[in-house]
Amino acid sequence: xxxxxxVNYIVSWLKDYAEKSQVKGFVIGISGGIDSAVTSxxxxxxxxxxxxxxxxxxxxxxxxxxxxxxxxxxxxxxxxVSSQQVNLTPVFDGLVASFxxxxxxxxxxxxxxxxxxxxxxxxLYYFAALNGYLVVGTGNKVEDFGVGFFTKYxxxxxxxxPIADLMKSEVYKIANYLGINEEIIKxxxxxxxxxxDKTDEDQLGASYDELEWAMxxxxxxxxxTDFEGREKVVIDIYTKRNRANKHKMIPIPICEIPENxxxx
Numbered sequence: 001x002x003x004x005x006x007v008n009y010i011v012s013w014l015k016d017y018a019e020k021s022q023v024k025g026f027v028i029g030i031s032g033g034i035d036s037a038v039t040s041x042x043x044x045x046x047x048x049x050x051x052x053x054x055x056x057x058x059x060x061x062x063x064x065x066x067x068x069x070x071x072x073x074x075x076x077x078x079x080x081v082s083s084q085q086v087n088l089t090p091v092f093d094g095l096v097a098s099f100x101x102x103x104x105x106x107x108x109x110x111x112x113x114x115x116x117x118x119x120x121x122x123x124l125y126y127f128a129a130l131n132g133y134l135v136v137g138t139g140n141k142v143e144d145f146g147v148g149f150f151t152k153y154x155x156x157x158x159x160x161x162p163i164a165d166l167m168k169s170e171v172y173k174i175a176n177y178l179g180i181n182e183e184i185i186k187x188x189x190x191x192x193x194x195x196x197d198k199t200d201e202d203q204l205g206a207s208y209d210e211l212e213w214a215m216x217x218x219x220x221x222x223x224x225t226d227f228e229g230r231e232k233v234v235i236d237i238y239t240k241r242n243r244a245n246k247h248k249m250i251p252i253p254i255c256e257i258p259e260n261x262x263x264x
Contacts, residue, residue, distance in 0.1 A: 025049030032066030117154025148245020
């Protein structure tokens, strides 16, 4: 991959889309992770205003530190980058307190993790509406179209998705080209929805390199019976995640009523 050409293409695409949409700039959530770091830098390179939101909800301290350090790096290197912290912890806690108790604690825990992502989406759109900005997504290809590792109407609720055609490994190549802070590049990927340092690999059961490999195998028509050992395990993880999360990757189903039923 030619990182310079890919960067220039994405930056041009973002700027052109914003101008055609007649919006003033971009708003993006900064998590301290590689995807939001790369995406925000690409947005900043357009020369249009970029509002970076840091939205902690019982966040691990190292994630907050990386997010702040990245925003400082952006502001040193680009003129039109602004930032705002919105502490969503009390909002989240108040919402949780208003919910009824349930017996299935594991299911409740997962539901609340997705609730965090949806609170952040709501916050992003609040600031987007105030400023006339587009909400920018940070999902990459293997997350968005491989294993569906995102929250529907949470981090999946965006206006534009500039890195969704890049594999995770390609996002790292772009990060190195852009000069993203080394602490972000070296940090283990995490969705930051659990209030601890639980990594994406902990949740998925496979690394992104393995999942990229699996995605490519499936796309070429390979089946789980074609593999053994760890490769078979990874293919199984990938196919099960892809199947279970397919509803996130396709348009909302519409019940199309036959015209003859509409005739009185």
